[in-house]
Amino acid sequence: MYRGRFGGPAEIGHVMKRLAIFLWLAAVTGCSPNPRIMNSAAETPVPVTSAPVEKSFDNDLESMRNADFKFILVFRKRDGEVLDPEDKAFINANTPADVNRRKLSDNGKAVIIGTNFPFLPGMIEKLTSRFVMEDHSKVDSGPLEVDPNAKASPSSSENR
Secondary structure, eight states, X not given: OOOOSSOXXXXXXXXXXXXXXXXXXXXXXXXXXXXXXXXXXOOOOOOXXXXXXXXXXXXXXXXXXXXXXXXXXXXXXXTOOOOOHHHHHHHHHTSOTTOOEEEEETTTTEEEEEESSOBOTTHHHHHXXXXXXXXXXXXXXXXSBOOTTSOOOOOTTTTO
């Protein structure tokens, strides 16, 4: 009986085991990083953290202008002190829900409000009864308060 070049089935299994061990060793040793190259790599310098940029009221106001809001209002306490939680809650309760941005600024002494929508009638009066208001709105922004339920004036086509 002819056994072939490698002998019987037992010898073929033995050869396959040796081949598998060889391939596994080659993969384990060949896929690891070269220690010489790893040790010679220059250390990456740790970046020096610069001092944090101090945000100022002017920067906050300018960011509202850059956001292109029609209406930009600043509210401060009449005594110039820091706004307390009750003051902030009052401002939130008396501004429309569709205000685009509110920003506490000037070390907590001012709230800057940026919006593209006018306030409801009476809101500005409530806010100015308690706070000093600075209006930094665009010149062509339109009225600051608008009643959404008021009828628009009739157009010239309706009068015909």
